[in-house]
Amino acid sequence: MQKVESINKEELVNVIKSKIQDKIKSLEKLIAETRASNNETKSSMGDKYETGREMLQQEINNLQVQLNEVIKQQSILQKLQIKNSQKVESGAVVQTVKGLFFISVSAGELITENQKVMSVSLDSPLAKAMSGKGKGENFILNNLSQNIIEIW
Incomplete structure (x- = not known):
């Protein structure tokens, strides 16, 4: 990606x-x-x-x-606070090699500006694994290490 x-x-x-x-x-x-x-x-x-x-x-x-x-x-x-985030928290949009994730509520796949974004709850395993991490940091989910490319 x-x-x-x-x-x-x-x-x-x-x-x-x-x-x-x-x-x-x-x-x-x-x-x-x-x-x-x-x-x-x-x-x-x-x-x-x-x-x-x-x-x-x-x-x-x-x-x-x-x-x-x-x-x-x-x-x-x-x-939900709509502000730029420096770390993974509620309201953050996170990009990993697997895709874009909006930490908000579990609403599934969204399409905006020709981008596919998955809306996930703060309570989801993915959001919990990334929570509090910043750009460039790694997290592990299902025994797979992933990198946070960008956070908005």
């Missing part, structure tokens, strides 16, 4: 915010649809379908857990 000259962190944050908003809308819609089908089951069927209703309720609970996690990510993102 060739050295990247600069990264627009604000654009990265905006891409993630948009992704999170889409996820929240999608999960809220799924919860509403599942609740509606649960209510239909309740009103049109007898006690014989109690198991089906319970399964729908479990599905609603699972979706609610996912929604809470995404809302938590949104909160972390809002508190």
Whole structure:
């Protein structure tokens, strides 16, 4: 991978915010649809379908857990400091030979300025291995030594 000259962190944050908003809308819609089908089951069927209703309720609970996690990510993102970093920390963009990593929330692959950037949580094994390190320093992940090429 060739050295990247600069990264627009604000654009990265905006891409993630948009992704999170889409996820929240999608999960809220799924919860509403599942609740509606649960209510239909309740009103049109007898006690014989109690198991089906319970399964729908479990599905609603699972979706609610996912929604809470995404809302938590949104909160972390809002508190994120967009400044240049000298070491690997929350809000830093790190370049290694394996790619570009934005230490923020776990939002997966992002494309900005024709660059592929992986958004990873501070709690991820990769971020933990790099945490506190500076440009030019090595870190070990999965028994592989990697070098930090640049930090923004």
